[in-house]
Amino acid sequence: METYHIHINGIVQGVGFRPMIYHLAKKLNLNGYVKNDSDGVNVIFNASYDEADAFFKKIKLAAPEKSKIISAKLFSVPDQNYIDFTILVEDNNACEKQVLLSPDMALCPECRAELYDTGNRRYRYPFITCTQCGPRYSILKGLPYERHTTSMQSFTMCNNCSNEYHDISDRRFFSQTNSCADCGISLSIYRDISTIISSDTEVVLSHIKKGLQQGKILAVKGIGGYLLLCDANNSKAICILRTRKYRPSKPFAILYPGIKSVQNSFELDEQEKALLESPAAPIVLLVPKRGAFYEMAVKDIAPGLKRLGVMIPYNPLLELISADFGGPLIATSANISGSPIIYKDDDALNYLFDIADYVVSNNREIIIPQDDSVVQVSKYTHQQIIFRRSRGYAPSFLDYQPKTKQCIMSTGAFLKSCFALAVNGNVFVSQFLGSGESFESQLMYRQTLEHWLGLYGVKPEVIVADRHPGYFSTEYAIELAEKFDAEVKLVQHHEAHFAAVLAENKLIKKEEPILGVIWDGTGLGTDRNIWGGEFFKYEHNQMERVNHFDYFPTVAGDKTAMEPRIAALCAISESGHQPSILKEKFTNAEWNNYHALIRHANLYTSSAGRIFDAVASLVGICDKQSYEGEAAMYLQRAAAVYVIENGFHMDETYIKEWKAAGPVPTTTMIRNILADIASGKSASYVAAKFHYTLVCLIGVLADRANTKHICFSGGVFQNALLVDWIKTEYENKYQLYFHINLSPNDENISFGQMVYHDNGIKSKPIDGTVSKRKINKEDINDLYDLAL
Template sequence: MQTFYIHIDGNIESAEFLPLVYCVAKEMRVTGYVRNVDRGAEIFFNTSSLLGASEFLQKIKQGAPYVEITSSKFKKIQEHHFSDFNIYNEDDGREPVHALIPADIAICNNCKDELHNSNNRRYHYPFVACPDCGPRYAILKKLPFDRRTTSLNNFSMCEACFNEYNQVNNRRFFSEINSCADCGIKLSILCSDLSILSRNIEIVFSLIKHFLNQGKILAVKGIGGYVLICDASNPDAIALLRKRKHCPTKPFALLYPDIKALENNFEISEQEKYLLQSNASPALLLYPKQSSANNVALSYIAPKLNRTEVMLPDNALFELISHEFGKPLVIAGANISGSPVIYKDEDATLYLFDVVDFIVSHNLDIVVPQDKSIMQFSKYENQSIILKRSLGMAPSFAHYKSKSNYCILATGASLESSFTLAYMDDTFISQYLGNGESYEAQLMYKHTLEHLLALYEVKPDVIIADKNAEYFAHQYATELAEKYGTEVKFVQHHEAHFAAVLAENRLLHSNKPVLGVIWDSGGLGYDDNIWGGEFFKYENNEMMRCFHIDYFPAVKSDKPIPEPRLAALCTAGYVWPQKDLWQNKFTSSELSKYISLALNAATFSSSLNSIFDAVASLLNLCDIQTYSGEVAGYLQVLAEEYVEENGFVMDESYFKADAQFYPIPTALLMQSVITDIQADLDRSYIAAKFYYSIVSLIGKVAQRTHINDICFSGDVFQNALLVDWIQEEYQDKYQLYFHINLSPNNENISFGQMVYYENKITSVFFDTDKRLRDESERAFGNQKVQR
C-alpha cells in the first residue's frame, strides 16, 4: 500500500463535505482520514497505486456538485498504515479553521420528492433540507459551518433525525441542518392583532390558500427575510398591494410552482432553465408569451415593461405554498423603499401589518438577511447580466484570489451598497445591502460587516473608500479607521468600476492597453465634477481618463435625478431654449427656478445615465420616475420595438463624422434628438437612433486610442439592449469584456476598490478645464496631473 495526501481548497461546506469523502473512501475501500484544515480540507489515505489515488480524487469532485473547488493539491508522501477511514472534525488543538463561508442553496430534487410524498416522514414539512440544499450563510453564527455554529443549534434532533445523522449510508449522514416536524422549526400564521391563527402545518397551508383566493396580501418569512405575496391573477389584489406599498409602477416578480408552469407562460432558453433550477436559483427577467395574459395580470405586475421578473421556489416553504395554491404568485419585497429586506420577527409585526393582512412566520432566526439574486440574459447575444448579487451567490468570491497577507476592507459606494473583505488570500463580497442613503440600509451594512469580521475574528489593516465624502460608505470608513487605528485610502468611483471588470476578466497584467467604457449615474471625479460618461485607458498598471461626455449642469449632486424632465432641461435647455418644449413638463415658477439653478450651478456632470433619462423625458415616456431605473426601462422597450422590426440597422448617428470630439458633444446629441422629435419622426426610431449613437462612440474612441481590448462597467450596462447592440456592432472587430460574476452596477465598486489598492494601480488625470483639442493631447495627454 502507498500513502497519498490531498489538499482541497474552495467554497467547501466542511461539515458536510467530510461525510462525502468518507462515503467515497468506504466505496473504494480506501483507508485513512479526512479533516478540516486551514483553507479547506485535507485527506491522508492508503491505496495501491497512483491511478487509484487519482480516481479517488475524481470521485470526490464528481460527488460534490454543491462544492466550489478552486484547487486541489495531490502528492505521494511517506508511507503510513491506516486500518480504517475516519472523519476528524474537532480542532485537536490546531489553529482555528479558516473555511470559506457557504452560500445558501436552493431546495434539491430529493427534498422536493420527500416534501410531496405522503409516505415520507417529512411530507409537508416546510423546512426540509439536506447536505445538498438549505440555508447556510443565512443562519451562520460562527465558522466552520456545523449545527452548533448556526441558529439551528437551538433545535435538538429527535431520535429519528439523530439516527440519520449517524448512518453512513443515509443521505443525511452528518447533515448539520437535519430536522423534521417532530424536532424542527415551527410554522405559524398571525393576524394583525398579533394573535396566532394556527401552528398546525396543514391548517396553516389551508389558510394561506384560502386567504390568497380571497385576494388577501400575506407576508412570508423565507431564507433571507420576509417577502409579500398575493394572487398574480387578481388585478384588485395587486392594485391593493401597490396602494399599500406606495409603489404605483415598480415591477413585481412572479413565483411559479415549477419549471413546466413557467415555460407555458414565458420564453425561456435552456441556459435560463438551468439557472432557475440551480443552487443559487436567482430570479430572471424573461419575455412573456401571449398565453401569460390568460392567468397573470401582467399589466399590473410590470407596467409598461416587456420583461417580467420570474422565479421558482428556493426553499421548502415556498415550494409548498406555490404548489398548494396552484397558480403564479406575485412576489414583492417586504421593505421600505430603498431599505433592505425586513428579517426580524419583531420588525415584521411592527411594520408589515400596514401592508399585509396576515403574516406567515417561523421560529428559526435569520442571522444574515438577503434579497433574492436577480439576473437577465440579453435577447440577441445571450450575454448574462447580474442585476443583484445576493441570496445563493454571496459572500465568498472564489473567482479572485487576494494577494495580501493582511486584511483589506473596501467599503464601496452608495446606491447599490456592498463591501469587500480580503483576508488570507480569500475575497468576500457582501450581498446587496440596499440604498446606502437609507438609515435602515446603513444599519444593515454595519450589522453584516460586523458579523463577517466576527466570523474570522479579524480587524481591517487598511480601509479603502470612495472619494465622495457625502457617501455613508466614505464616512463609515473614516469612523472605522479611527476605531481600528488604521489608514484610509480613497479610490475614484469609475476607476474602481474599471478595476473590477479588469480583475474579473484577468486583464490586470495584460501586455496590451485596455479601454474602459464606464457609464453610470455618476461619481465624484478628480476635478470635483460628477463623472459618468467616461472612457479610460489602462496600460502598465496605470489608468488615464482619455475621453468623456461633455459636462452639463448638475443641480442634484451625483444622485440619479428622480425627475428625468430635469435631466432633459440640464442637458438640452441651452441648446434648444424654446419654451414650448418645457411647458408641459414644468410650471412657470418651476422652470424659472431650475433654469436659475442650472445657470448658477457650481458642479457639472457627464453622467450618461442622466442623458438616457433626458432622452426618455423628451420622448414623453416619463418626467418623474417612482423607482430607480424606471425611465431607462421605458426607453429600452421603445428602442426594442424598432430593433424587432428592423434589426440593428440604422441610417446614421446623431454624432456627425466631422464633429469635434473632445469632450464628446452632449449639446450636439441633444439638439439632434430634439430636431427629430420636432420633425415628428417615429419615437421608436428616435430611441433606437439614440442607442446607435451611444454605441458608435465606443468605436470612435477605440479607433482614436488604437485599443483593441474593451471593458464595460457601470449601471448603464444593466441595459440588455445596449449590451446586445455593442456586441452586434463590435464583437468581430474588438475583444469585448463584460462583468461575469458581479453586477455592472455599484455593487462591484467595493471589489474594484480593493483590486485597485492591492494591485497598486496609479491614475493619471487630464486637466479637462483646458479643453484639450489637439489630437495627440486628447488621446494621450501632454498636460496631465499624477494622482
Template sequence: MPTYSIHITGQVQGIGFRPFVYRLAQQFRLCGWVSNQMDGVHIKVHGKEQTVQQFYQHLSAKTPPLAHIQSLSVVRTKDEAFDSFQIHKAPTATTAKLVLTPDLAMCADCRSEVKDRYNRRYQYAFTTCTSCGPRYSIMAKLPYDREHTTMVPFVMCEACAQEYDDPDNRRYYSQTNSCPQCPVTLTFYNARKHLITTDQQHIIPATVKLLQEDKIIAVKGLGGYLLMADATNAQTIARLRERKHRPSKPFALMYPNLEMALQDVILSKEEKKLLLSPEAPIVLAQTKNHPTSGIQAALIAPHLDKLGIMLPYTPLFELLLTQFGKPVVATSANRKGSHIVFRDEEAFEQLVGIADFILTNDREILVAQDDSVVQFTPKHRQKITLRRSRGIAPSFETALGNSESITNSLALGADLKGTFAFTTAGNTYVSQYLGDLTNYENLLNYERSLKQLSNLIDFKPSRILTDKHPAYASVQFGKKLAQRLSVPRVEVQHHEAHFAAVLAENQLLESTEPVLGVIWDGNGLGNAGLIRGGEFLLFENNSISPLAQLAPYPHLLGDKMAQEPRVAALALCFNLEGATEILRPYFTEVEWQLYQKLLQSEQYTSQTTSMGRVFDAAAALLGLCSRNTYEGEAALLLESVASRASEAHELVGYTLEAFDGHNLPVKNVFRQMIEDVQRGIIKQQIAARFHDTLVNMIESIATFYSLQKIAFSGGVFQNSLLVDLILEKLSPNFQLYFHQQLPPNDACVSFGQLAWMKLKDKQKVRADEPASEQKYTIQ
C-alpha cells in the same frame, strides 16, 4: 504502509463533501479520517501509493455538484496506522481560510420527498439534505457544523440521527437535518401578532385560503420575509402598491412550476437552467404578448416588456405555491427604501399596514439577504447580474491573491447599491446587496452584516478603502472605523473602482496590452466639482488614467436632476430649436422661468458627464417619464420601448459631432432626436437609434486611440439591448469584456476598490523600471 495528508480549499463545506470523501475512501478501502477545518477540508489516509494516487485523482474529478475546488494538495507525512475511515470533528481554531457556502435552493430529491405521501417528510416545510437548504444565513461560527448554526435548538429525533450517522444516506452529516418529529415549527399570525394557529397540518392550507381571499401574506424565507399576493388579482396588486408606496416599480413573481411560467414568458435554455439551479435567482424574462396564466402583467411591471420570475426555492414555498396553483407576487417585505425584514420582531413592527398576515417559523435568520436577480441579453445571451445576494454571496471566485496592499484590506464600496468586500488568507469576499445606504436602517444593516461576516471569518482590517465622495454614508462610516481601529484609509475614485473591478473579473490586471474602459453610470465624484458618469478610461502599465469623456453639461438642482428626467432633458436640450415645445408642458410657469434663468446665467453649481442623465433626458424627450418613481425608471422604459422596434438591430444611429480628443459632445444627438419627434417618427425607432448611437460613440473612441480591448462597467450596462448591440456591432473588430459574477452597477465598486489597490501595489513594484512605450496612437 505510507500515510498521506490531503488539503482541499474552496467551496467544500456545507455541500456534503465529507460524506463524499468517506464513501470514496470506502470504495478504495483506505483508512484514515476527514475533517472540516478553518482552512478547508483535511484528509489523512494510509495505503499503497498507487491506491492513494487514484483516490486523490477521484477527489477532484468526481466532486459533489455544488463543490468548487480552489486548490488540492497531497504530501507524504509521518506514518500512522488507522483501523477504519472516520469523519472527525474539527479542532479548535479562530481564523477561517475558506470559501463560504451560500444558501441553496431545494434539490430534486427533497422536492420528491415533500410530495410523496408515503415519505415521512411528506409536506414537511423544512426538508433539507447535504445538497440543499440554508447555509450562510444560519452560520454563527465556522467550521460549518450543526452546533455552529441556528439549528442548535432542534435536537434530531432517532430517525434523523440514524440518517445523520449513516454513510450511505444522503443526509449523512447533514447539519440542517430535521423532520416532522423534530421540526422547525411554523406559526401563523395576523399583522398585529394575534395568533391564528400553530397547527402544522392546517397552517399552509389556511395561508393558501387567505391568498385566495386576496390577502397579502408576509412569509419567512431563507434570507428574510417575502410579501406574497395573488398575481392574478388586480385589486390585490393595487393594494400592495399603495401600502408599499410603490406606484410603478416592477414586482417579482413566483410560479408553482416552470410549465406555468412558460405560459407567460419566453425562456431560453440558459434562463431555464438558472431558474432550476441551486442559486435559484429571480430571472428577468421576455413577457409573451398574451400571457395566459391570468397574471395582471400590466400592473406587475407597468410599461415594461420583461417579468422577473422565480420558482419555489424552499419546501415551504413549494407547498404554498403547489396548493395555491397560481403565480404570486413575491417581493421583499420591507418599508420603502429599507432592507428586507429578517428578524421576527421586526416583521411585526415594520409590516403592520403592509401585510395582512405573517407566516413565520422558529429557525433564526442571522444574515438578511434579498433574492438575487439575473438577466440574459435577448439576442447574444450575455449574462448580466443585476443583484448579487441570496444563493451567491458572500464568497467570490475571482480571488485577488495575497499582495501586501490588499491582504486584510476592507473596501466599503459606494452608497446607492451598498456592498463591502475584503480579502484575507488569499480569499476574497463580496457581501450581498445591502441597499441604499442613505437610508439609516440600511446603514445599520450594512454595519451588522459586516460585523457578522467579520466575526465568522475572524477578519480584522489593516486598511480601509472608501469612495472619494465626502457625503457618502459608507465614507463617513469608513472614516470612523479607520479612526477607531487606528488603520489607514485610502480614497478610490468611483469610476476607477468600476474599471478595476471589470479588469480583475476578466483577469486583465496583468494585461500587457492597453484596455479602454467605458464606465457609464449616474454619477461619481470627479475632480474640480465635476460630477462624472460618462467616462472613457485607459488601463496601461498597471495604471488607470482619464482618456475621454462626454462633453460636460449643466448639473441642475443636485439630486433633483436624478429624480426628474424632465430636468435632465432641460439641461441637455437648452437652446436647441424645438425643445421648448416638447419640454415646456412638463413644468409650471414658475419652474420654467427659474430654470431658464439658471441656465442662461450659468448659476448652476456644477457640471456633469453623467450618461445616466443622458438616458433620463432621452426618455423625457420621448414622453416616457418626466419623474422617476423608482431608481432607473426612465432608463428602463427607454430600453423597453427601443426593444419593441422591429428593426432595432438594423437602425442607424444619429450623427456624432467631431471628437476633439477629450470631449465627446452629445448636443447634436438631442438636436436630431428633437427633429425626429417633430417629424412624427415613432418612439420605438427614436429610442432604438439612440441606443445605436451610444455604440457608435464607443467605437469612435476606440478607433481614435487604436485600442482593441474594451471593458464595460457602470449601471448603464444593465441595459440588455445596449449590451446586445455592443456585442453585435463591435465584437468583429474588438475584444469585449463585461462583468462575469458582479453586477455592473455600484455593487461592484467595493471589489473594484480592492482591485484598484492591487494595481497601486503593482505600480510600486515597477516604479524603478523604465517606462514602456505607449501602445495606442492618436489618429
C-alpha cells in the same frame, strides 16, 4: 504505513464533501479521519504513497457537484496510526480561517420528490433539506460549518433523523441541516402582533391558501428574510400592496409553481430555464407569451415594461404554498421601499402588519439577510446580466485571487450597498445590502460586516473607499480605520468599475491597451465634477481618462435623478434653445426657478444615466420616476420596438460629425434629438437612434485609443438592448468584455476598489482644463443629495 494529509479549500463545506470522502476512504480500506476546519477540509490517513496519490486524485474527480475546489494539496506528515476512518467534529482555533462560504442552495429534486411522497415521513414538511440543498450562508454563526455553528443548533435531532445522520448509506449522512416534523422547525401564522392563529403546519398552509384566494397579502419568512405574497392575477390585491408598500410603479417579481407553468406563460430558452432551475434559483427577467400578456395583470405587476421577473420555488415552504395555490403569486421583499428586507421575527411582527394581513413565521433564526438575486439574458446575443447578486450567489467570489494575504476591506458605493473582503488569500463580495441613504440599510450593512470580521477573526489592515465624502460607505470606512488603526485608501468611483471588470475578465496583466467604457448615473470625479459617461484607457497598470460626455449643469440635488424633465432642461441649457415641448412640462414658477438655478450652477456632470433620463423626457416617455432607472427602462423598451421591426440598422447617428476631437458633444446630440422630434419622428425611432449613437461612439473612441479590447461597466450596461447592439456591431472587430458573475451596477464597486489597491493600479492625472468648477466645503451636501 505512512501518514498523509490532504488539504482542500474552496466551497467545500455544506456541500457533501466529507460524506463523499468518507465513502471513498471506506471503499479503498483507508484509515484516518476527515474534518471541517476553518481553513477548509482536512483529511489525515494511513497509506502508501501510491495509495495516497490515487486517493487524492479520486477525491478531486468525485468532488460534489455543488462544491468548487480552489486549492488541493497532498503532503506527508509525521506517522500516526489509525484503526478506522471517521468524520471528526471539533473546532481547531489554531487554523487560519480561510474557507470559502457556501451560498444558500435551492430545493433539490430528491427533496422535492420526498415532499410530495405520501409514504415519506417528510411529506409536506416545509423545511426539508439534505447535503445538496437548503440554507447555508444565511444561517451561519461561525466557522467551520457545523450544526452547532449554525442556527440549527437550537434543534436536537430525533432518533430517526439521528440515524439518517450517522448512516453512511443515507442521503442525509452528515447533513448539518437535517430535521423533520418531529424534531425540527415549526410554522406559525399571526393575525396581529400578539395573536397566533395556529402553529399546526397543515392548518397554517390552509390559512395561507385561503388568504391568497381571498386577495389577502401575506408576509412569509423565507431563507434570507420575509417575502410579501399575493395573487398575481388580482389587480385589486396588487394595488393594495403598492399603496401599503409605497411602491407606485416599480416592478414586482412573480412566483410560479414550477418550470412547466413558466413555459406555458413565458418565452423561455434553455439558458433562462437553466438559471431558474439552478441551485441559485434567481429571479429571471422573461417576456410573457402573447396570450399570457393579456391574461395576467401585467400593467399592475410591471407598469410600462415588457419583461417580468419570474422565479420558481427555491425552498420547500414556497414550494408548498405555490403548489397549493396553483397559480402565479407576487413575491417581493418584505420592506418599505427604500429600506432593506426585514428578516428578524420581532421586526416582522412590529412592522409588517402595516403591509400584510397575516404574518407567517418559523422558529429557525436567519443570521444573515439576503434578497433574491435577479438575472437577465439578453434577447439577441444571450449575454447574462446580473442585476442583483444575493441569495444563491453571495458571498464567496472565486474569479480573483488577491496578490497579498493582507486583509483588505473595501466599502463600496452608495445606492447599491455592498462591501468586499480580501482575507487569507480569498475574496468575498457581500450580498446586496440595500441603499445607503436609509438608516436601516446602514444598520444592516454594519451588522453584516461585523459578522464577517467575527467569522474570520480578522482586523482590516487597509480600508478602501469611494472618493465621495458624503457617502455612508466612505464615512464608515474612516470610522472603521480609526477603530482598527487601518490605512484608508480612496479610489475614484468609475476607476473602481473599470478595475472590477478588468479583474473579472483576468485582464489586469494584459499588455495591450484596453478601453474602458464606464457609464452610470453618478460618481465624484477627480476634477470634482460629477462623472458618469466615461472612457478610460488602461495600459501598464495605469488608468487614464481619455474622454467623456461633455459636461452640463445639474441642479436641485436628488430631484435631477428622480425627475428626467429636469435632466432634459439641464442637458439642453447651454445650447440657448428653449423647446416648447420641454417648457410644457413645467409650471411658469418652476421654469423660472430652474433656469435661475442653472444660471448659478456650481455642479456639472457627464452622466450617461442623466442623458438617458433627459432623452426619455424629451420623447414623452417619462418626466418623473418613482424608482432608479425607470425612465431608462422605458426608453430601452421604446428602442426595442424599433429593433423588432427593423433590426440593428439605423441611417445615421445624432453626432455624425464628431470624430473624438474633444468630449462627446452632449448638447449637439440633444439638439439633434429635438430636431427629429419636431419633424415627427416616433419615440421608438428616436430612442433607437439614441442607442445607435452610443454604440457608434464606442467604436470611434476604440480606434482613437488604438485598441482591440473594450471593457464595459456601470449601471447603464444593465440595458440588455444596448449590450446586444454593441455585441452585434463589434463582436467581429473587437474583443468585448462584460461582467460575468458580478452586476455591472454599483454592486461591483467594492470589488473594484479592492482590486485597484491590491494591484497598485495608478491613475494618470487628468488635464485640469476640463474642469468646470472647483469643489468647496459647502458643496459636499449638494454632492450627497445628488447621489440620492
